[in-house]
Amino acid sequence: MSFKNLITKKVEFSASHRYWNKNWSEEKNREFYGKSSLPGGHGHNFTLEVTVEGEINPETGMIINLFDLKRIISSVLDDFDHKNLNEDNPHFQNLIPTTENIAKVLWEMVEKKILERDDCNLHRIRVYETDDLFVDYQKC
Amino acid sequence: MLTRKEQVLLTRVFKFSASHRLFIEGLSDEENLAVFDKCANPAGHGHDYSVEVTIRGEIDNETGMVINRIDFERQAIPIIEELNYKWIDRDIPFFENNISTVENIGKYLWRKFSELIPDKLDHIRIWENQKSYFEYFEKKHHG
Numbered sequence: 001m002s003f004k005n006l007i008t009k010k011v012e013f014s015a016s017h018r019y020w021n022k023n024w025s026e027e028k029n030r031e032f033y034g035k036s037s038l039p040g041g042h043g044h045n046f047t048l049e050v051t052v053e054g055e056i057n058p059e060t061g062m063i064i065n066l067f068d069l070k071r072i073i074s075s076v077l078d079d080f081d082h083k084n085l086n087e088d089n090p091h092f093q094n095l096i097p098t099t100e101n102i103a104k105v106l107w108e109m110v111e112k113k114i115l116e117r118d119d120c121n122l123h124r125i126r127v128y129e130t131d132d133l134f135v136d137y138q139k140c
Numbered sequence: 141m142l143t144r145k146e147q148v149l150l151t152r153v154f155k156f157s158a159s160h161r162l163f164i165e166g167l168s169d170e171e172n173l174a175v176f177d178k179c180a181n182p183a184g185h186g187h188d189y190s191v192e193v194t195i196r197g198e199i200d201n202e203t204g205m206v207i208n209r210i211d212f213e214r215q216a217i218p219i220i221e222e223l224n225y226k227w228i229d230r231d232i233p234f235f236e237n238n239i240s241t242v243e244n245i246g247k248y249l250w251r252k253f254s255e256l257i258p259d260k261l262d263h264i265r266i267w268e269n270q271k272s273y274f275e276y277f278e279k280k281h282h283g
Contacts, residue, residue: 021202032203034210096204100148104199132153135206139144 006123007063008051011073013081016043017097020086041084046102047128048073050110054120064120076109103127103137111139149262150206151194154216156224159186160240184227187268189245191220193253196262207260219252242268246276 018041019033029037036042050073054063079089085097091105103125111122128134161184162176172180179185193216197206226232228240234251238244246266254261263277 019204021204023202032208032210098199098204100150100199100206101204103148104146132155134151136147136149136151138147140147 004053004123005056005063006051006053007066007069008049009066009069009073010047010049011070011077012045012047013077014043014045015080015083015085016041017085017092017102018042019096019098021096041086044129046080048077048106049124049126049128050106050122051124051126052114052120053123057119064117068117072110072113076106076113080106099127099129099133099135100137103135107137107139146198147196148199148206149194149196151192152212152216154191154193154220155188156191156220157186157188158223158226158228159184160228160235161185162239162241164239184229189223189242190267191249192265192267193249194262194265195257195260197260207257212257215256216253219249219256242266242272242274243276246274250276 018038019036020029021032024032050069052064052069056063079091080102083089085092085102089097089105091109092101095101095105106127107122107125110125114120114122123138125137126134127137161181162179163172164175167175169180169182195207195212199206223232223245228245229235232248234248235244238248246264249266250261250264253264263275265273265275267273
């Protein structure tokens with residue numbers, strides 16, 4: 001039997017976004033995305049959960065130093081927190097900032113930083129858009 | 141280099157409030173109380189239920205979504221509303237022959253949602269209160 005050690009860090013960020021496919025007419029955008037396609041966009045208090053997997057270091061008792069993990073997440077969130085994701089975040093110039101795509105981009109960005117370390121791997125990204133809607137993203 | 145596959149799960153949480161009573165047809169009130177304790181109170185009781193519907197899919201390149209959420213909402217809300225502010229055992233035909241435990245309500249909702257999104261429904265988690273939940277899924281993904 002094999003075991004996995006997982007630790008999750010939770011961070012909030014606030015951002016606005018607009019669901020808009022530039023290859024579609026305004027009518028089609030309205031029909032498909034509803035009020036999420038309105039011109040001014042809208043905002044949420046998102047919650048990001050980053051879960052990493054690794055061995056518990058016998059010297060520190062930790063999978064990853066949580067201050068390091070917090071620093072990694074904060075640096076990634078620079079492009080997200082208090083931003084307009086469509087306008088301000090370079091990753092969404094050609095990608096619609098749906099909750100699914102936000103989770104995907106956050107996976108790519110956090111994993112890139114985690115891969116520079118030798119103590120753990122990224123296990124899962126969870127993004128809550130609101131209390132009643134969240135996306136889990138993993139690559140395995 | 142291993143090829144990895146992305147796994148995307150979208151969870152929508154719905155809430156409804158309903159009354160129910162746990163009892164076995166044919167048993168006396170005393171016998172039902174012995175089996176189900178206070179949940180067999182003859183006049184019933186109620187809960188605020190919370191239902192997590194988890195959808196598995198790929199992110200569509202064109203829409204950025206795993207499911208057309210407007211369509212999904214339109215079809216999902218009547219399923220939840222059918223239970224909302226109802227006496228589950230009396231008002232929902234499925235519970236004429238199934239005791240309205242959180243397990244059976246989860247199973248009922250699995251059936252309803254798997255008719256709606258047969259290929260994409262991953263699991264249903266239902267909370268009767270904040271202390272316990274029941275989860276229902278088919279074995280194909282979870283091994």
